[in-house]
Amino acid sequence: MFDIAYAAEAASEAAASSVSLFTDRNLYVSITMFAGAAMPALSIGWIGSKSVEAIGRNPEAAAKIQTAMVLSVAFAEAIAIYSLVVSLIIKFV
Amino acid sequence: MAAITAPTLASETVGHIGVFELRNTMVMAWLAVGVLILLALATWRTKYKKVPGRFQCFMEMLVEGFFDFFQSIVQDRKQTRRFFPLVATIFIFLLTANWMGILPGVGSITIEGIEEGHLTKIPIFRSMNADVNMTLAVALISVIATQLFGIAVLGVFPYASKFFMAPWRDPIGSFVGILEFVAECAKIISFSFRLFGNIFAGEVLLVVISFLIPYLAPLPFLGLELFVGFIQALVFALLTLVFLKMAVTAHAHAEHEVLHHGRAVH
Numbered sequence: 001m002f003d004i005a006y007a008a009e010a011a012s013e014a015a016a017s018s019v020s021l022f023t024d025r026n027l028y029v030s031i032t033m034f035a036g037a038a039m040p041a042l043s044i045g046w047i048g049s050k051s052v053e054a055i056g057r058n059p060e061a062a063a064k065i066q067t068a069m070v071l072s073v074a075f076a077e078a079i080a081i082y083s084l085v086v087s088l089i090i091k092f093v
Numbered sequence: 094m095a096a097i098t099a100p101t102l103a104s105e106t107v108g109h110i111g112v113f114e115l116r117n118t119m120v121m122a123w124l125a126v127g128v129l130i131l132l133a134l135a136t137w138r139t140k141y142k143k144v145p146g147r148f149q150c151f152m153e154m155l156v157e158g159f160f161d162f163f164q165s166i167v168q169d170r171k172q173t174r175r176f177f178p179l180v181a182t183i184f185i186f187l188l189t190a191n192w193m194g195i196l197p198g199v200g201s202i203t204i205e206g207i208e209e210g211h212l213t214k215i216p217i218f219r220s221m222n223a224d225v226n227m228t229l230a231v232a233l234i235s236v237i238a239t240q241l242f243g244i245a246v247l248g249v250f251p252y253a254s255k256f257f258m259a260p261w262r263d264p265i266g267s268f269v270g271i272l273e274f275v276a277e278c279a280k281i282i283s284f285s286f287r288l289f290g291n292i293f294a295g296e297v298l299l300v301v302i303s304f305l306i307p308y309l310a311p312l313p314f315l316g317l318e319l320f321v322g323f324i325q326a327l328v329f330a331l332l333t334l335v336f337l338k339m340a341v342t343a344h345a346h347a348e349h350e351v352l353h354h355g356r357a358v359h
Contacts, residue, residue, distance in 0.1 A: 067166065071335070074328035078283055081290030088293070092102055 029087045036083020043076045097304045098213075100200070100296050104224040105215040107204065117217055118224035121199070125190040125221060159184070166331070167338050176337050179238055183231065184330035187222065191292060191322030194220025195315055200296070222292040222325075225285060232284035235333045236277060243340035251343070280336065284329065291325045 018024040051069035055062045104116040139149040159181050164173045193199070203214035222228050243252045256274045258266035295318045302311050 063165070067331070070324070070328065071331055074287070074324070074332070078287040078290075081287055081294070084294055085286055085290050088102060088297075092099070 025090060029091045032083055032087040032090060036086070037080045040076050040080035044073050047072045047076060097301065100219070100223065100293070100300060102293070104219060104226075105206065107206065107215060107217050116224065117215065117219040118221050118227055121193060121218050121221040122190065122227060124218075125186065125193055128189055128193070129186065156181075163334055166334055172338065172341065175242070176334060179235075180330050180334045180337070183235065183333055184326050187231070187288070187326035187329055188323060190221040191326055192319065194223070194292065194296070195299075195318050195322070200300070220292055220296055222288050223296050225289050228285040228288040228292075229281070231288070231329070232281045235284060235329070236281050236336075239333070239336050239340045240277075242337055246341040247343060252340075284332070288325050288329060291321055295321055 021027055047069060051065050051072075054065050058065075104118040106114040107117050107120065108115040135148065136152045139146060139152075141149065145153060160173065160177060163177060163180060164170060167173045167176065199218040199220060200216045202218060203216050205212060206215040240252075256270045258270045260267040299311060299314055299318065302314050
């Protein structure tokens with residue numbers, strides 16, 4: 001009885017994974033996310049650092065700088081989101 | 094070990110109205126609209142007394158807060174009054190919808206249904222912006238309204254001169270005009286995918302975390318979803334406001350023409 005259960009599980013696992021690493025979709029999903037999130041991460045950090053610097057130099061203008069920062073971070077993050085959508089499409093479609 | 098059922102990219106059908114397929118994200122959209130209508134009715138029932146009660150005071154604080162915030166970006170009271178209904182509605186609607194998507198019951202109350210040929214459990218509620226159709230609709234409204242506001246304030250030809258410059262008079266300008274047109278189309282795609290990607294990724298994240306560690310670990314991620322929902326609604330509204338402001342500003346190229354050709358460009 002247990003042999004049948006183990007055999008069934010092994011068969012379904014073999015059917016789920018691909019033959020080699022390079023025919024497996026999941027590799028390309030992770031490569032897409034890796035490549036697509038690296039530059040936005042760098043740019044968001046850059047935007048944050050420049051705006052914090054600006055606030056430090058001129059604390060009175062903090063509200064204006066914060067507004068511009070939030071806007072710029074949203075634009076930069078959108079690029080990472082595009083690559084997320086592509087990787088989701090690769091995974092599920 | 095049980096397998097995880099990830100949320101699908103497309104929304105699922107939960108019913109039919111005639112031949113129209115009712116989707117779970119549409120049910121959530123109607124619920125969000127219902128919540129906002131109830132809020133508006135409650136505000137109207139205060140009769141806007143000169144000496145406000147607590148609820149009226151709170152609503153006035155919200156409206157005035159949004160108005161001052163948008164005013165600090167637009168810097169022109171008259172223009173802010175023009176843009177305020179559209180931009181504030183986009184913000185409040187998206188905020189309500191995003192936050193309602195985190196409530197317990199969304200994604201977990203399921204019915205049996207046919208999905209992609211086989212019988213699966215379909216949730217009746219799903220976060221509204223996890224559906225590209227919804228985010229695309231709001232993005233289209235935002236971008237088309239921007240064009241209409243620009244035409245209303247500047248006139249059809251001055252506004253169109255931003256996109257179509259005569260190639261024989263100004264070749265580089267005409268190429269820039271084509272780029273401007275492409276940028277408008279890119280705005281639609283960028284608006285819709287930014288919002289969709291954030292909310293859908295949040296959904297998948299919550300499902301995965303609740304699957305791995307159901308107790309206590311989802312808490313910081315729910316907090317993250319609250320934050321992300323707020324920021325995405327704010328960014329959508331702010332970007333709409335900024336593009337509206339740029340659309341109603343007279344095109345700088347017109348002044349350039351006056352200087353060079355010495356005749357009035359209207």
